Amino acid sequence: MTARRRDILLSLGFAALLALVPLVFSTRYIISQITVFFIWGLVVTQWNLVLGVAGIFSLAQMALFAIGAYGTAMLAYYVGLPLLAAMPVAALVTVAASLLIGFACLRLKGAYVALLTLAIAQVIYLIVVNDTACFTNPPSGCLPLFGGVRGFSRFGDLGFRELLGSKFYIGHYYVGLALLLAAQVFCIVLIRGPLSLAFRALRDNPGYAMSRGVGKLRYQLWVFGLSAFFTGLAGAFYAANFGVVGPIVFSVSMLLFLLAMIVVGGMGTVWGPLLGAALLMAADEGLREVGTFREIGLGLVLAVFVILLPRGIAGLARKTEAGGPASRAGTGRKQVADSSDAI
Amino acid sequence: MEIFVQVLASGLTLGAMYAVSTIGLALVYGALNMLNMAQGALLAFGGYVCFYVMQQLGLPAPVGVLAAMVVGAALGLTIYLLVARPMLASPAFETQIFIATIGIGSVLQSVILQLFGPQPKAQPMTLPGGVSLGGVVVPWQNILILAVAAAMLAGVAWLLGRTRAGLAIRATAQSREAAQLMGIRIGRVYAQVLALSGALAALSGIMVSSLSGLLPTMGADPMLKAFVICVVAGLGNVPGAAIAALLLGILEAVIQYIFGVQYAFAILLALVIGVLIWRPYGLFGKRQVVRL
Amino acid sequence: MSLLEIQGLEAGYGAQAVLRDLSLEIVEGSFAALVGPNGHGKSTALRTVSGLVRARAGLIRLAGERIDRLRPDQIVAAGIVHVPQGDMLFPEMTVLENLRLGAYLPQAATHAANRLEEVFALLPKLAERKHQVACTLSGGERRMVGIGRGLMAGGRILMLDEPSLGLAPIVIDQIYDIVQRLAASGRTILVVEENAMRIAEMADRMHLMDNGRIAWSGPGSEFLSRPEILSAYLGG
Numbered sequence: 001m002t003a004r005r006r007d008i009l010l011s012l013g014f015a016a017l018l019a020l021v022p023l024v025f026s027t028r029y030i031i032s033q034i035t036v037f038f039i040w041g042l043v044v045t046q047w048n049l050v051l052g053v054a055g056i057f058s059l060a061q062m063a064l065f066a067i068g069a070y071g072t073a074m075l076a077y078y079v080g081l082p083l084l085a086a087m088p089v090a091a092l093v094t095v096a097a098s099l100l101i102g103f104a105c106l107r108l109k110g111a112y113v114a115l116l117t118l119a120i121a122q123v124i125y126l127i128v129v130n131d132t133a134c135f136t137n138p139p140s141g142c143l144p145l146f147g148g149v150r151g152f153s154r155f156g157d158l159g160f161r162e163l164l165g166s167k168f169y170i171g172h173y174y175v176g177l178a179l180l181l182a183a184q185v186f187c188i189v190l191i192r193g194p195l196s197l198a199f200r201a202l203r204d205n206p207g208y209a210m211s212r213g214v215g216k217l218r219y220q221l222w223v224f225g226l227s228a229f230f231t232g233l234a235g236a237f238y239a240a241n242f243g244v245v246g247p248i249v250f251s252v253s254m255l256l257f258l259l260a261m262i263v264v265g266g267m268g269t270v271w272g273p274l275l276g277a278a279l280l281m282a283a284d285e286g287l288r289e290v291g292t293f294r295e296i297g298l299g300l301v302l303a304v305f306v307i308l309l310p311r312g313i314a315g316l317a318r319k320t321e322a323g324g325p326a327s328r329a330g331t332g333r334k335q336v337a338d339s340s341d342a343i
Numbered sequence: 344m345e346i347f348v349q350v351l352a353s354g355l356t357l358g359a360m361y362a363v364s365t366i367g368l369a370l371v372y373g374a375l376n377m378l379n380m381a382q383g384a385l386l387a388f389g390g391y392v393c394f395y396v397m398q399q400l401g402l403p404a405p406v407g408v409l410a411a412m413v414v415g416a417a418l419g420l421t422i423y424l425l426v427a428r429p430m431l432a433s434p435a436f437e438t439q440i441f442i443a444t445i446g447i448g449s450v451l452q453s454v455i456l457q458l459f460g461p462q463p464k465a466q467p468m469t470l471p472g473g474v475s476l477g478g479v480v481v482p483w484q485n486i487l488i489l490a491v492a493a494a495m496l497a498g499v500a501w502l503l504g505r506t507r508a509g510l511a512i513r514a515t516a517q518s519r520e521a522a523q524l525m526g527i528r529i530g531r532v533y534a535q536v537l538a539l540s541g542a543l544a545a546l547s548g549i550m551v552s553s554l555s556g557l558l559p560t561m562g563a564d565p566m567l568k569a570f571v572i573c574v575v576a577g578l579g580n581v582p583g584a585a586i587a588a589l590l591l592g593i594l595e596a597v598i599q600y601i602f603g604v605q606y607a608f609a610i611l612l613a614l615v616i617g618v619l620i621w622r623p624y625g626l627f628g629k630r631q632v633v634r635l
Numbered sequence: 636m637s638l639l640e641i642q643g644l645e646a647g648y649g650a651q652a653v654l655r656d657l658s659l660e661i662v663e664g665s666f667a668a669l670v671g672p673n674g675h676g677k678s679t680a681l682r683t684v685s686g687l688v689r690a691r692a693g694l695i696r697l698a699g700e701r702i703d704r705l706r707p708d709q710i711v712a713a714g715i716v717h718v719p720q721g722d723m724l725f726p727e728m729t730v731l732e733n734l735r736l737g738a739y740l741p742q743a744a745t746h747a748a749n750r751l752e753e754v755f756a757l758l759p760k761l762a763e764r765k766h767q768v769a770c771t772l773s774g775g776e777r778r779m780v781g782i783g784r785g786l787m788a789g790g791r792i793l794m795l796d797e798p799s800l801g802l803a804p805i806v807i808d809q810i811y812d813i814v815q816r817l818a819a820s821g822r823t824i825l826v827v828e829e830n831a832m833r834i835a836e837m838a839d840r841m842h843l844m845d846n847g848r849i850a851w852s853g854p855g856s857e858f859l860s861r862p863e864i865l866s867a868y869l870g871g
Contacts, residue, residue, distance in 0.1 A: 295453035302446030521723035526711035
């Protein structure tokens, strides 16, 4: 059985197991927390593709998520589009935005991409938050074009309240599960497929790879754009699930949390991101009391894992490839560092 | 005319503040191929240490500044020893150090939050009053910042150009292996560069906070701007970074004046992206070298 | 007297082993050459000696003292001068600055002025282009700067990695003329060279590398008289 088939079967298996959960535990808290896990799982699996497979140093993932969320909310609020339509449209808008960002950034060296995507994310945040001019004036008060500091609320929902009444969250649960399954299968196909080999070739010997027709920019754009679809969809689902979208989606601590999931789980691996997401969310739950030390703890986890366990937990199970101290001369024999090297 | 002086004055001040921390970043990237994402937190730390020394300990400003720079250097050195050095041999060093320093930056910021609380504070290192130039009152504080920044930049230039340690730094940045083959102990170079960068960040933090106050998160925006400046200049280019910092500071002041503060960063960034599309290695950049 | 002694050296990059049980000896004052097909570890051998690559097993001794566990800068201080493949000049620095960096270590710095004169005497083209920035030099000039830089360090053994690489034949002649003069002046020299026949004419001792270990060692004259040695290992 190929690795790909095995992984897809595993995904289906996990999905089946998860599908049974609401039948056993139907408390709202557990179900909605797992739904949140689905949302972040969606984001980290896609971000993992960008960071770990395509080797793109992008910090714009949360911004793309936000575009999906805000896009959905705004389409529903201003245009009156039902959420089921707004979500895929918002996802497509996210793809368009990602391609724009990609064109601007991807031709640059890795470090530049990191900084630029961070800066772009920050600018989007500033535009949303600093716009104080009232675009509309609903009864709840002044509402700037992008929602301002308060954000959007009451823009519709997926219809589960009508169908399931007070158990509407179970409907959201299954939607989230379906989305995550689709996203994970997508990731598996990508990671276990020729595309990831192409990226490995580009990392190991860019000259040769490109002479054989593996165009770095093209592949990177593909991955960037495709992963943006699910990321945008995650944002859209976030909007649909919580019914409110505000600038909190831009928070740096969220970015860190998600990054930590990928690092702890194992960047570039198939199961790493989800593993990391599950672990960190569980830890977050358990450590909820410790409150103020969350940020410190998260930062430490990030740093410690990168230093001591760069392949993450999933990476432990992997056959060691080119590990070990190859040379004392800093970043290997390459003088001009190519930071498309992922972990 | 008045507007011109006003804008020029604030632009140069901004530029000078950015230049000090940008140089540190450029040095670190040039010598180590390392994007130090903890820079913002180091900036904030410097501001707070100065505050603590002056406010809580009641010591005079120069002591505060010195203490902050020493703490900054110590933190930089610690980052080298605990974070950079263990990972130097790894082929994915750039990615890993990037992420690790994001984590460290977050830790440092949280420590500040724990120690000093989330409320904004005023930086006691300020000079009141101003001088009249071209019909506009230019605050002494701005002039002080310009002077300190100029002195610091001159100091770094002297260090890099005229000392043996500076020679080692430049050599390491241009060719790490060749530097080793000359008998340069690059571990020590890295430590020095990170320490220096930490001290410069601290100083920059004092300057920034003297104008806009102290907040645990105060370092994030200046760091981002410093990075953007580095990118525009060409990562690793030290004198280019200083020039680009001044230019961008003035540009930011102009944009702020015309469009208002909210959109300044956005427009600046759009311009930066435009520049990078035109010159993907930055305005002055070729490869990662530290030039002087 | 044996100046450089390598025993059972193993080294490589990542999971790739390149040097497997490499053993060789360089006698003081001799002109030794390391030859063999590309990819079999010649450059890696030099890089392991100078410390850029960490040895995984085996030992390296310089005048009886072990150097294989030292840092590259310590190895240089002990007297190993490595002129690397591809020159590795400091691209933004001038010829003079590059040369001066060769005498970075304090023990070399005291002799810097004298050595600089010697280098300029040996390589007059460099004197002409003292203030030219390294990245604007021609291939041959860069090679000369690399060698000159190595000479500035003094050292006990001079290791040259493919000094003829990428140069026009007439320039190669010039370079090897210089190398021979250095050898004649009594220096211990180890050259890695792809063109085995050419170097066999000059070298005291040849070492043929095959798959990370020494397949044959002997005087250059013997190598020349027995072409079957080389063809056996080139599969020719």
